[in-house]
Amino acid sequence: DQQVKQNSPSLSVQEGRISILNCDYTNSMFDYFLWYKKYPAEGPTFLISISSIKDKNEDGRFTVFLNKSAKHLSLHIVPSQPGDSAVYFCAATPRGTASKLTFGTGTRLQVTL
Amino acid sequence: KAGVTQTPRYLIKTRGQQVTLSCSPISGHRSVSWYQQTPGQGLQFLFEYFSETQRNKGNFPGRFSGRQFSNSRSEMNVSTLELGDSALYLCASSPGDRSYNEQFFGPGTRLTVL
Numbered sequence: 092d093q094q095v096k097q098n099s100p101s102l103s104v105q106e107g108r109i110s111i112l113n114c115d116y117t118n119s120m121f122d123y124f125l126w127y128k129k130y131p132a133e134g135p136t137f138l139i140s141i142s143s144i145k146d147k148n149e150d151g152r153f154t155v156f157l158n159k160s161a162k163h164l165s166l167h168i169v170p171s172q173p174g175d176s177a178v179y180f181c182a183a184t185p186r187g188t189a190s191k192l193t194f195g196t197g198t199r200l201q202v203t204l
Numbered sequence: 205k206a207g208v209t210q211t212p213r214y215l216i217k218t219r220g221q222q223v224t225l226s227c228s229p230i231s232g233h234r235s236v237s238w239y240q241q242t243p244g245q246g247l248q249f250l251f252e253y254f255s256e257t258q259r260n261k262g263n264f265p266g267r268f269s270g271r272q273f274s275n276s277r278s279e280m281n282v283s284t285l286e287l288g289d290s291a292l293y294l295c296a297s298s299p300g301d302r303s304y305n306e307q308f309f310g311p312g313t314r315l316t317v318l
Contacts, residue, residue: 125306134208134294134309135247180247190237190298190307191260194247 094118095183097195104202110168112198114181117162121183125192126155126166129178138179139166171202206231208297208310216316222283225313229276229297235259236278237307238270241292253278254300282315290317 096115104110114124122143127135141148141155141164148155154167168175178199182192209228217223229236237260238250249262253272270280276297282289292314296307 127309132311132314134296134311137306137308140306182247188260190235190252190254190296191249191262192237192239192247192307193249194239196246 092117093196094121095181095193095195097179097181097198099198100196101199101201104171104200106173106202106204107170110166110171110175110200110202112166112168112179112181112200114164114166114195115162116164116183118183118185118193119162120185121193122186123184124155124157124164125182125184126153127180127182127194128175129180129197135180168200171200173202173204176200176202208295208308210293210295210310210313212313213311214314214316216318217285218318219285219287221285222281223285223315225280225282225293225295225315227278227280227295227297227310229278229295230308233297233299233308234276235298235300236272236276237296237298238278238280239294239296239309240264241294241312242288242290247294250280285317287317289315291315 125140126138129135157164178197181195235254237252252260256272272278292312294312296309298307
């Protein structure tokens with residue numbers, strides 16, 4: 092049972108444009124959501140997070156949006172840069188279980204020149 | 205601050221053997237979690253240790269075990285290795301406060317079981 096889903100396995104975006112990565116979840120107990128970026132042969136790197144009490148969180152070029160009623164979140168990267176090319180994972184955790192992250196399957200982003 | 209370190213980075217074992225992986229968290233972090241990444245199942249939570257006690261556990265068989273030492277370093281052990289245990293094993297650390305969710309990952313140990 093995949094509780095966190097990233098339905099797009101890959102995405103290609105031109106440099107300078109917006110990248111939008113999507114994530115859906117089914118477990119209503121999830122109340123904290125995170126995005127990680129992963130390069131081959133490295134561990135995931137934390138990017139940005141959002142609590143269920145918010146619907147938007149920004150950090151530089153990265154913005155995460157949360158739609159609780161739709162159980163959907165998205166990561167916007169503006170403007171996209173070639174160095175953003177990586178696999179992006181969304182993750183979720185229920186209240187009080189901060190360490191037990193449930194990950195999506197990942198979306199491979201390729202930013203082209 | 206130094207990041208999360210994991211040793212060894214690569215390991216080759218044969219079926220039936222056992223293996224021990226090591227993780228040193230970021231200084232001051234008291235929580236260490238372990239994850240398994242495989243092409244088929246993605247990233248899956250194994251267990252979390254906090255103050256030398258297992259605080260959370262995922263859905264893995266008892267062949268997977270761990271421990272944490274008083275300096276917060278953690279080890280993970282897999283006994284009676286199976287081919288399906290071939291994976292990237294990732295360790296992550298965090299301060300341990302239940303309200304703090306961001307975890308910081310090490311580079312992983314790539315285990316190959318032949």
